[in-house]
Amino acid sequence: MAIFESLSDRLLGSLKKLRGQSKISEENIQAILREIRLSLLEADVNFNVVKSFIDNVKAKSIGTNVLQGVEPGQQFVKIVHDELVSILGGDQAPLDVKGDSQKPGLIMMVGLQGAGKTTTSAKLALHIRQKFKKKPGLIPADVYRPAAIEQLKMLGTNLNVPVYPSSPADSPEVILQKALVWAREQMCEVLILDTAGRSQIDDALMGELEKLKNIAEPREILLVADAMLGQQSVNVAEGFHKRLSLTGLVLTKVDGDARGGAALSIRQATGVPIKFLGIGEKSDALEVFHPDRLASRILDMGDVLSLVEKAQEVIDEKQAMESAKKIAKNQFTMDDFLAQLQMLKKMGGLSSILGMLPGAGQMMKQLEGQALPDRELKKIEAIIRSMTKEERADHRILNGSRRARIARGSGTEVSDINKFIKQFEQSQKMMSQMMKMGLGRGGGMPGMPGMPGMGRGRGGFNPRRPF
Ligand SMILES: Nc1nc2c(ncn2[C@@H]2O[C@H](COP(=O)(O)OP(=O)(O)O)[C@@H](O)[C@H]2O)c(=O)[nH]1
Ligand SMILES: [Mg+2]
Structure with missing residues (x-):
């Protein structure tokens, strides 16, 4: 780019x-x-x-x-x-395309004049049909620029996407209300509302957009911003975000000769994720925004990155082997538990990992009762961190007064400590049973998160691998 x-x-x-x-x-x-x-x-x-x-x-x-x-x-x-x-925003932020022909979802496009709202509306309609296999519908609500409605009509017709025949004589709110009825007849599943822009942010525009927002109850409000504006687009985004609570950004004209400042500033400055890049005038010139891919493109050092990642994996693996050995000898301690927790966090999602493990059904059931496993994990981390070295190495020395001290130190209750210790002992037992069943042979322990064979970038856990 x-x-x-x-x-x-x-x-x-x-x-x-x-x-x-x-x-x-x-x-x-x-x-x-x-x-x-x-x-x-x-x-x-x-x-x-x-x-x-x-x-x-x-x-x-x-x-x-x-x-x-x-x-x-x-x-x-x-x-x-x-x-x-x-x-650039970390993980890729997905587009909310929920909705069906009974109750279509709505995506509202906002932005300054000339930013690319109308063009991007058509691009999104195509994207939604191709990638999500849903029937889109377009609603032109820019009644101020004489050709604006015609422009969207033409784009939609070329793509074979239904466009509501707005009348410039109606107000944007009336257009929207009529279009919502029309959309049901058309069996559209996701609607895209193209709005008017101004040359700069003003109160009248914001007032109109707020009214439309209240009627439309949009799942997404996307700000279309011109990358050529550079840092100025950051101010524009902040202005729109304050009044409308944006859910995402589309950065257009990234194919031009802008210097990239907008792309690199706008997310951090506003907290609103970039969801798409506009990379040309045609309707298929839309790219889903992936922070990691763009970063790799900028640094263009794929080989170096994967080398370092591999080295990091080796460290993880060494640690994992260590704990597997300890489990086998029944020496698995709270410290190991903490290390496993950290690995778990890095790999994201507890349930997604548990879902891959043999015999994980029971663990899942145990977890289901707990409202927030992630919050639970944080609590456990705090508890272990409040323990002394000796306590972590051998939890059996945790008597009443030690437990009370740990509860104070970790901001939890003694009952939390008791519950956690019980859970820890159970999993200790379960793990050593799994080891005895032979699941640990072959160097890896598939029953443990972070164990070799499940590492990132190594093909993941293979259920058919003989243990
Ligand atoms: N090169 C390029 N041009 C774009 C892009 N998006 C929009 N445009 C052009 O920018 C101009 C304004 O677009 P339009 O959709 O009418 O903007 P609106 O006023 O916000 O609705 C048009 O000439 C578009 O073809 C893009 O991603 N790349
Ligand atoms: Mg327009």
């Missing part, structure tokens, strides 16, 4: 200087950080976003242990990459 090319070139140039260095120290990254900072500012990234980016990279690089088999420079690239992913 053209807009990130010069940023990409500059970042890569800076990072190459770290190659071959034996250590990441404050001194040798100071200069690199200065260069990265300049590259970002030059790409028109918001000053505050640049500052927190640099601070975070610095904090994470200094004091990081260098992984075996990896150069410090390579590890630094990974840190910069991960921070890029983080300011």
Whole structure:
């Protein structure tokens, strides 16, 4: 993508200087950080976003242990990459396309004039039909620009998507009300409402959009913002977000020669996720936005990233093997439990992992009664962290007064501690039984999250693998 090319070139140039260095120290990254900072500012990234980016990279690089088999420079690239992913929003934010012909869902498009609302409305209709196999419907509600309704009608007709025949004589609210009735007759499942824009944010526009929002009860309110506006688009997004509570952003004209500042600032500044990129004028020029893919594209160092990831996996695996051995010897401690918890968090979702495990049905049942497993996990983490080293190594010494102290330290109740210890003993027992059943042979323990064979990027858990 053209807009990130010069940023990409500059970042890569800076990072190459770290190659071959034996250590990441404050001194040798100071200069690199200065260069990265300049590259970002030059790409028109918001000053505050640049500052927190640099601070975070610095904090994470200094004091990081260098992984075996990896150069410090390579590890630094990974840190910069991960921070890029983080300011771009982390995980990909999905589009809410719920709705059926009885009660169609509605996506409301808002933005300044010329940002690309009408074009993007048509693109989204196509996307929803192709990717979600749902019947879209388009509602033009820009009654101010004479050709606006015609424009959407033409786009929709070309795509064979029904477009409500709005009358410019009706107010936008009346158009919407009539269109909702029309949409049921048409059996549309997801509606896209194209609204009017202004050359800048004003109160009259916001008032009208608020009225439409109240009638439409949209599942999504997407702000369409022009990437060419650079940092200015951040102010625009903040203005719209304040009045309408946006659910997502579409950044258009990313195919142009903008410098990328908007893309790199807007999420961090507003907290609203970027959901799509507009990469051309045609109706199929829409791209689902993936923070990690864009970060990799900017840094263009796929080989280095996977190398560092592999090295990290080795560490995880070593730890996992350790605990498997301990389980076998019935020496699995709270410390190991904590390490497993952390791995679990990294892999995301408890139920998704449990679902892959043999004999996990029972564990799932036990968990079902608990309203918030994630909150439960945090509680357990706090409890273990409040224990002393001796207590973690052997929980049997936890008498009444120790339990009371731990409850105070972790902000929980003694009953929580008792419950957790009971659970811990149960899982200890269960695990050693599983080991005795032979599930642990072959180096791995499929019954444990984070065990070899289930690591990220290693093909996941294979249920047919002989244990
Ligand atoms: N190159 C490029 N042009 C775009 C993109 N999105 C919209 N446009 C163009 O921008 C202009 C304004 O778009 P329009 O949808 O009418 O904007 P609206 O006023 O917000 O409805 C049109 O000429 C579009 O073809 C995009 O992603 N890339
Ligand atoms: Mg328009």
